[in-house]
Amino acid sequence: MKKITLSLFFFLFAFASFGQVELKPAIGINVTDVSKDPDSGSTKGQVGFQAGASVLIGEKFYVEPGIFYVRKSTQFVEEGSSPNELQLDMSGIRIPVAVGYHLLGNEESLAALRILGGGSAFFVTGVDAEGASKDDFKSPTWGLFAGAGLDLWIFFLDVKYEWSLTDVSSITDFDVGKHRSFYSNLGVRIRF
Numbered sequence: 001m002k003k004i005t006l007s008l009f010f011f012l013f014a015f016a017s018f019g020q021v022e023l024k025p026a027i028g029i030n031v032t033d034v035s036k037d038p039d040s041g042s043t044k045g046q047v048g049f050q051a052g053a054s055v056l057i058g059e060k061f062y063v064e065p066g067i068f069y070v071r072k073s074t075q076f077v078e079e080g081s082s083p084n085e086l087q088l089d090m091s092g093i094r095i096p097v098a099v100g101y102h103l104l105g106n107e108e109s110l111a112a113l114r115i116l117g118g119g120s121a122f123f124v125t126g127v128d129a130e131g132a133s134k135d136d137f138k139s140p141t142w143g144l145f146a147g148a149g150l151d152l153w154i155f156f157l158d159v160k161y162e163w164s165l166t167d168v169s170s171i172t173d174f175d176v177g178k179h180r181s182f183y184s185n186l187g188v189r190i191r192f
Contacts, residue, residue: 020107022056024066024156026187032072034168035177046073046087050094050183059106064098070122072181089128090137096120096145096160105151107191114149120162122179141166141179151189158185 033045054066071091078084098118105112124139147160164178 020057020059021192022107023053023190023192024056024064024187025053025190026068026156026158026185027051028158028183028185028187030070030072030181030183032074032179032181034074035164035180042077042079044075044077045180045182046075048073048089050185052094053187054096054098056100056107056189059108060102062100062102062107064096064100064116064118066096066098068094068096070094072179086130087128088132090124091126091128092122092124092139094120094122098145100149107151109151110153112149112151114151115147116149116158116160117144117146119144137169138166141168143179143181145183147183154189156185156187156189159183 028050030048030050031045032048034043048071050068050070052066052068054064056062056064069091070093071089073087073089076086076088078086096118097120098116100114100116103113103115120143121140122143124134124137124141127134127137142165143162144165145160145162147158149156149158160183162179162181162183164180167177168179
């Protein structure tokens, strides 16, 4: 984890000379589901949250690495004569790296519309579920995402959809496939 954080800071300093730099602290919500239902049930994405920051580097084209504390939640319903529900809450550190383009406006405009996409790594730090532990889940999990952003004055709103490239569970009798997550972040833009 320390190596990734140090690499992120070196990356930021290396690219800072290529254009404007903007710090973007944000909070948001997420909804996370899985790609496969368990053999004897179904799943439903629940609302989770995230908080952290990213750094936008560039002008019309930009790179935006970030680091966020994330809490994801999924509900598993076991069907049968007596249905049983299991809530799976995972917490961890998500490190996204986005590449984007300002469709309308740019970093210095009063309003701007952006498109973005990139990859991320999610490092599990905790699991809250009956009968499950952190060791039952793969870490890190890797993902690809695409989305859009809207800038208004010093505020921004980003929405992203992420497809996990890595299976969630490391135990074979709980194969739920990959995460699918929707993220929405609201924050402020601090220019340097």
